[in-house]
Amino acid sequence: MALALSLGRRGQGNTAPNPAVGCVIVSGGRIVGRGWTQPGGRPHAEVVALKQAGDAARGATVYVTLEPCAHHGQTPPCAQALIDAGVGRVVVAVADADGRVDGRGLAMLRDAGIAVDEGLMANKAFADMAGFFRRIVTGRPEVTLKLASSFDGRIATGTGESQWITGPEARRMGHSMRLRHDAVMVGGGTARHDDPSLTVRDMGVTRQPARVVVSRRLDLSMLGNLARTAREVPVILCHGKDADKDLQKAWEELGAVLLPCQVAGGQLDTHDVLAQLGAHGLNRVYCEGGSALAASLLANDLVDRLVGFTAGLTIGAEGLPGVGALGLGALSEAPRFDLVETRAVGPDVMHIWERAEG
Secondary structure (H helix, E strand, O other): OHHHHHHHHOOOOOOOOOOOOEEEEEEOOEEEEEEEOOHHHOOOHHHHHHHHHHHHHOOOEEEEEEOOOOOOOOOOOHHHHHHHHOOOEEEEEEOOOOOOOOOHHHHHHHHOOOEEEEOOOHHHHHHHOHHHHHHHHHOOOEEEEEEEEOOOOEEEOOOOOOOOOOOHHHHHHHHHHHHOOOEEEEEHHHHHHHOOOOOOOOOOOOOOOEEEEEOOOOOOOOOOHHHHOOOOOOEEEEEEOOOOHHHHHHHHHHOOEEEEEOEEOOEEOHHHHHHHHHHOOOOEEEEOOOHHHHHHHHHOOOOOEEEEEEOOOOOOOOOEEOOOOOOOOOHHHOOOEEEEEEEEEOOEEEEEEEEOOO
């Protein structure tokens, strides 16, 4: 199952709206098939592993990180594929919360006389597929907020200079994290000021995560990097329903996907922004700021993971803070996270924090 989980992680950021699942088939103490969900979500992990195993799948034990699907979609049910292959036992990490499955896959297997065990390494499987489960249950994707800052929490000097606070190793690590998400998200201010590409670079990748910009008025450069590459790498613009119609049309003509969102307090409602991204099929979103968007996500309890890259320099109070005003009156109101990892990355420190439950 540990191998199946590691295989499933290979699909992270590449399978939406489907989950990234891994599968291992064992016969006579030997691995005869391995698979993970392929780009775009198909074929599913079980189908890939069964094809590799061939006749050796008969009577074998299958380890799969998520309950095999039981519904007819664009492909037949994986539960039926396992039955047809004549496997003897299926070990599942977690059941599928999708209403089209939700125990039906396990029931199909048991009704066919196949031994089924459930719950092996369930916690790790839930963590790996948390974005899928969150979208299915709540309608929004999992959100990771990444901040690269000075020791005193500044992301730019008072004049706006930010390249580069952290070193090349931290930037490369950030690119590898982009790769494992369905989309990279920034606020409109960051898009205007930095003219970012938001792509994964220097890692030999053939696919790119979607680029999401949260901009109420769509007042973004039509000559910038995002506009020039919108037909090559997906651009998703979350905007207010009151955004200029001509600007909406211009971005659509460039190839961007536009998602109208609700406005609250003069700003885009980040609850609705994430709901729209969830409806668009995104499971995992990697937010890289800016400070106003970070503050809105934190204030609305919409951040599931914090990733910080902290450099050994100080900028001072005149610098731009990584998070905008939260309006807190007491420490008890501050969003809390639990530290799960810390390590040196080149000359900088990476620290990862998960949402504190309870």
